Amino acid sequence: MIRYLKKQNFWFVFTPYFWLVLFFFIPLALIFKISISVSEWGMPPYRDLFSLSEEGFKFDSTLSNYLFIFSDPFYIRSYLNSLSLAFTSTILCLVIGYPIAFYVAKSQANIRIILLVLLIIPFWTSFLLRVYAWKVLLQGSGIINSILIHLGFLTEPISMLHNHYAVILGVVYTYLPFMILPLYGYLVKFDLNLIDAANDLGAKPLNTFLKVILPLSLPGIIAGSMLVFIPVVGEFVIPEMLGGSDKLYFGKIIWDEFFVNRDWPVASALAMSGIVILVFPIVIFQLMYAKYNFKNE
Amino acid sequence: MSNSFLEIINVTKRFRNILALDKVNLKIEKSEIFSLLGSSGCGKSTLLRIIAGFEKPDQGKILLEGNDITNLPPYIRPLNIMFQNYALFPHLNVTNNIKFGLKEESIPKQEINNRVNEILNLLELNGLEERKVNEISGGQQQRVALARCLVKKPKLLLLDEPLAALDKQLRIQTQFELVNLQNKLGITFIIVTHDQEEAISLSDRMAIMQNGNILQVGNPVEIYEKPKNNYIANFIGTANIFHILNKNNQVIIKELNYEIKDINNNKNFNKCLIRPEKINIKKIENQSDNSNVGIVKEVAYLGSYTKYLIEVNGIQFYSFMQNSLVSDNLQIKWDDKVEFKFNDSSIFLFND
Numbered sequence: 001m002i003r004y005l006k007k008q009n010f011w012f013v014f015t016p017y018f019w020l021v022l023f024f025f026i027p028l029a030l031i032f033k034i035s036i037s038v039s040e041w042g043m044p045p046y047r048d049l050f051s052l053s054e055e056g057f058k059f060d061s062t063l064s065n066y067l068f069i070f071s072d073p074f075y076i077r078s079y080l081n082s083l084s085l086a087f088t089s090t091i092l093c094l095v096i097g098y099p100i101a102f103y104v105a106k107s108q109a110n111i112r113i114i115l116l117v118l119l120i121i122p123f124w125t126s127f128l129l130r131v132y133a134w135k136v137l138l139q140g141s142g143i144i145n146s147i148l149i150h151l152g153f154l155t156e157p158i159s160m161l162h163n164h165y166a167v168i169l170g171v172v173y174t175y176l177p178f179m180i181l182p183l184y185g186y187l188v189k190f191d192l193n194l195i196d197a198a199n200d201l202g203a204k205p206l207n208t209f210l211k212v213i214l215p216l217s218l219p220g221i222i223a224g225s226m227l228v229f230i231p232v233v234g235e236f237v238i239p240e241m242l243g244g245s246d247k248l249y250f251g252k253i254i255w256d257e258f259f260v261n262r263d264w265p266v267a268s269a270l271a272m273s274g275i276v277i278l279v280f281p282i283v284i285f286q287l288m289y290a291k292y293n294f295k296n297e
Numbered sequence: 298m299s300n301s302f303l304e305i306i307n308v309t310k311r312f313r314n315i316l317a318l319d320k321v322n323l324k325i326e327k328s329e330i331f332s333l334l335g336s337s338g339c340g341k342s343t344l345l346r347i348i349a350g351f352e353k354p355d356q357g358k359i360l361l362e363g364n365d366i367t368n369l370p371p372y373i374r375p376l377n378i379m380f381q382n383y384a385l386f387p388h389l390n391v392t393n394n395i396k397f398g399l400k401e402e403s404i405p406k407q408e409i410n411n412r413v414n415e416i417l418n419l420l421e422l423n424g425l426e427e428r429k430v431n432e433i434s435g436g437q438q439q440r441v442a443l444a445r446c447l448v449k450k451p452k453l454l455l456l457d458e459p460l461a462a463l464d465k466q467l468r469i470q471t472q473f474e475l476v477n478l479q480n481k482l483g484i485t486f487i488i489v490t491h492d493q494e495e496a497i498s499l500s501d502r503m504a505i506m507q508n509g510n511i512l513q514v515g516n517p518v519e520i521y522e523k524p525k526n527n528y529i530a531n532f533i534g535t536a537n538i539f540h541i542l543n544k545n546n547q548v549i550i551k552e553l554n555y556e557i558k559d560i561n562n563n564k565n566f567n568k569c570l571i572r573p574e575k576i577n578i579k580k581i582e583n584q585s586d587n588s589n590v591g592i593v594k595e596v597a598y599l600g601s602y603t604k605y606l607i608e609v610n611g612i613q614f615y616s617f618m619q620n621s622l623v624s625d626n627l628q629i630k631w632d633d634k635v636e637f638k639f640n641d642s643s644i645f646l647f648n649d
Contacts, residue, residue, distance in 0.1 A: 193384035196351050199371040200378050201398030201449065211397075215388045 028275075035268035036061045045262050065269035075253065075270065079277070082250035085164070085239075086232040089171040093179040093228050094221065096172070101183035101220075102213075105190065116184075119177050127174060131241050134170050135161060138242070162244030170238040175231070179224040186220030222289045226282065233278060250274060301360075302327040302485055303348070303453060308357030310343055310509075317343040318354070319509040330479055330486040332496040335506035336532070341489045344506075345455050348487065349378045361452065372401070376453035377446035381461055383438050385430040391441050392417075392426045398449045416448040419478075436467050447482065456488045460495055472498055493533050497521065505529050521572075526649045530570050537571045537614035541646065550644075552612045554588065559641035566646035573615035575643035578605060578635040580628060593633045605629065607637060 037046040038060055051058045069075040104115045122130060137143055138160040145157035160166060190213070198208040214221075236251030243249070250270070257267035301324040310318040318340045325331045333341040346352045348359060350371035359367045366374055377398070385394050392413060399409045417423050420440040425433055430441060439462070446454055459475065460468045476499060479486050490496050496503050497517040504514045505528075513525045521533050530536040540551040543565055548557045550569060557569075581590065594613060595606035598620070605616045616637060629635060 191382070191384060193380050193382060194386060196349075196371070196378075197380060197384035197386075198397070199351075200349060200374075201445065202372050202401035203397075204372055204401075207401065212386060216386075 031268045031271055034264050035065055035272045036063065037265050038062050039065070039263055039265045044264065046265050065265045066273065068266060069269055069273065074248075078248045078253045079250045079274065081164075081247045082233050082235075085167065085171065085235075085247075085249060086229045088168055089175060089232050090179075090225050090229045092168070092172045093176050094225065097176055097179035097183060097224065098217075098221075101180045101187050104180070105184050105187035106192070112188075119180060122177065128237065128241075131170050131174065131238055134166070134173065135241055138166055138169075161242060164243060164247045166242040166244075167239050167247070167249075170242045171232055171235060174238065175228045178227040178231075182223035182227060183217065183220040185223075186217045190216060219289055222285055226285050230278060230282065234274065301325065302362060303487075304358075304360040305344070305348070306358045306360065308344070308347060308354045308359070310340075310347060310352065310354050312343075316509050318347070320357070321509070321511055323504060323511060323514065325485065325487065326502075328479075328483045328485055329501040330476065330488065330499055332488045332490055332500040332503035333506060334490055334493060334496040334503050334532075336491055339506040340509040341491075341506050342457065343509075345378070345457055345487065345489045348453075349376065349455055350374050375451060376455065377449055377451040378455040378457065379442050379446050379459055381458040383442035383462070385438060385441055385445070387429075387431055389430070390426070391422060391428050391430060391433070394430055394441055395444050395448050398445060402449075412448050416444045419447075420444045435463055436471065439463065439471065443478075447478075447484070451484060453485045453487065456486060458490055459488060461490075461492070468495075475499065497533070505532065523645055523647075524570065525647065527568070530647075535573050535615055535617075537573060537576070539569050539571070539614075541567055541569050553609060557641050557644055560644065560646065564646075564648070566648050568647055568649050570645045570647065571614075571639055571643060573604070573617040574602075574619075576607075576614070576616040576637055576639045578607065578616045578618065578629065578637045580625075581634050581636050589637050591635055591637055593629055593631055593635055596629065596631060605635075607635065609637075 033049055034046055037049055039045060040047050047060055049059065049061055051060060104112055104119070107115060139145075140157040140159065140161075142160075144160065145154065148154040149157065194212055194216070195208055198212045199205075203211060234251045234254075236249065236255050239247075239249040239252050240255075243252075254267050254270050254274075257263050257270060261267075303323075303325040305321055305323040305325075308318055308321045309316075321340070321344060333344060335341045343352065347354050350366070350369060354367065357367070358365055361374075361376070386397065389397065395413050395416060396409060399412060404412075417426065420443060422437065422440055422444060425437060425441075430438060433441070439459070443459075456475075460471055463471060472495065475486075488496070488499060490499075497520075500517055502514065502516050503520060505512045505520065507528060513520060513529055515523075520529065524530040524533065524536075527536075527538060530538060539553065542549040542551045548560055549555065550557065578591075578593075591607040591609040593605055594608045595604070597604040600620070602617050602619050605618065606613055607616055
């Protein structure tokens with residue numbers, strides 16, 4: 001194929017690859033390098049892989065960082081916590097986001113624009129501020145407790161903050177637009193006649209949804225789920241702000257290893273193993289997605 | 298209890314401020330091909346959607362074989378609709394599109410397969426069973442859409458602009474196929490169309506609609522030869538419409554200053570229609586004392602016939618002449634003087 005590319009086309013095609021190599025592959029390689037380095041005091045807090053001393057050239061690498069994190073159930077549990085958080089939030093985002101996306105996609109064009117702007121407006125405010133706002137809302141003297149007490153449902157404030165439910169709430173709130181927008185993208189192309197056709201052919205509303213609407217919005221569901229699931233596995237800001245000590249999450253552990261323990265090699269090993277484990281669901285999703293799109297081309 | 302197959306009684310439908318259907322009454326008989334004809338926005342599609350059950354009328358009733366189906370959801374009604382864009386399921390292949398409706402009924406697998414095979418044969422779709430619906434041609438898609446409906450053995454088939462998405466060659470061929478199919482199966486067809494030629498050639502009977510009202514119901518010949526008003530006359534084919542003067546027991550076509558002798562105008566009709574193919578013209582060389590003389594303003598040769606626009610006393614009308622080989626009308630050119638002639642019996646009087 002490259003044979004047929006003219007010189008200017010070469011740059012056009014390969015610019016994204018240079019970008020990927022520069023900003024993705026090289027940083028990843030650096031993290032990998034740190035993850036197989038030996039930890040030591042100093043700056044940076046690890047020993048160089050290759051060193052040249054009086055004893056000559058030395059290659060100094062270790063797998064002990066990986067062995068360490070896989071031997072300690074603390075790390076594995078935090079990773080499972082993150083996976084379960086990502087799974088729960090993806091399902092919740094899908095259940096909440098699907099009807100919203102469907103409604104937006106099927107509204108009249110002028111209303112649709114307003115609804116889309118409403119969906120995007122939260123992005124104008126910093127994500128940190130929005131999560132912080134939840135902290136204010138949920139706290140003991142916060143507005144939700146006040147209203148519940150005022151209405152007589154509660155006699156004294158309950159603690160809604162610093163537990164994993166608050167984390168799920170924060171994650172679902174933050175990532176909901178990432179589910180809705182790709183779903184919307186597929187549902188807006190959906191021909192409403194297909195729903196009428198299914199009804200006309202004898203399908204009741206539930207069967208119409210299961211046999212026609214759902215399969216045709218599957219690519220949107222996959223895309224939205226990937227956009228929620230993958231970043232939530234590494235999420236550390238929301239657990240940090242809304243979470244408590246009941247559950248520790250993977251992203252938070254990496255942060256702590258890096259900045260609190262200053263154990264860069266272990267933190268890097270955690271990051272690398274996280275990526276490797278995440279690659280499987282990503283590849284499966286991508287294959288499903290590609291297969292589906294191929295089938296419908 | 299009535300005898301009609303489908304009865305539409307006083308159906309009214311409003312969308313916000315727009316009156317889409319205004320107290321529509323219509324009776325459709327079993328096994329006929331009935332067309333709803335009108336320009337866009339006349340309410341024909343709304344009426345079709347109400348019959349299919351996608352819309353509820355604000356007032357009125359729909360009776361199918363005497364049973365009130367007004368409030369039945371579409372998935373219970375024993376009728377099917379073929380959509381203008383076919384609305385085939387893009388994620389299913391041809392066979393599964395056709396099977397879709399049968400799977401919703403509790404029919405044994407063996408019978409489903411038999412019925413699908415039968416319909417595949419009937420519509421000559423063999424060999425396309427496993428194909429995706431977007432991998433087949435427009436004409437094939439149309440037949441899959443038709444098969445998907447017919448395999449359900451509906452009592453009534455609604456067709457929304459069934460031929461609009463096909464190119465002209467295919468459209469004419471498909472018209473004949475549709476009529477043959479209907480004759481073979483005996484299913485009642487209701488066709489919505491804006492194409493008057495299509496309606497005339499397909500229908501047993503047709504209704505002309507305008508602004509949510511039905512203007513006239515009749516067979517194609519009645520509608521073409523005896524339109525109730527100006528709008529219908531102009532909508533179906535080309536119409537020459539003149540005013541009628543009634544003076545001292547004389548019936549006179551005002552624009553042509555022509556007295557109609559052989560006609561009975563006891564109802565005091567004020568307009569008349571003469572179809573262009575009923576007006577013959579003949580070239581005249583020298584001054585004639587005949588008063589029926591006009592000047593040719595336009596000539597359009599259309600193969601089997603030629604259209605002439607004739608001007609008399611400042612008004613214009615059309616004459617269509619067959620181009621048979623021996624005909625000498627081909628000699629007629631622009632600005633020629635011609636004598637025109639028509640039988641009094643081909644004049645249709647009406648009030649508007």
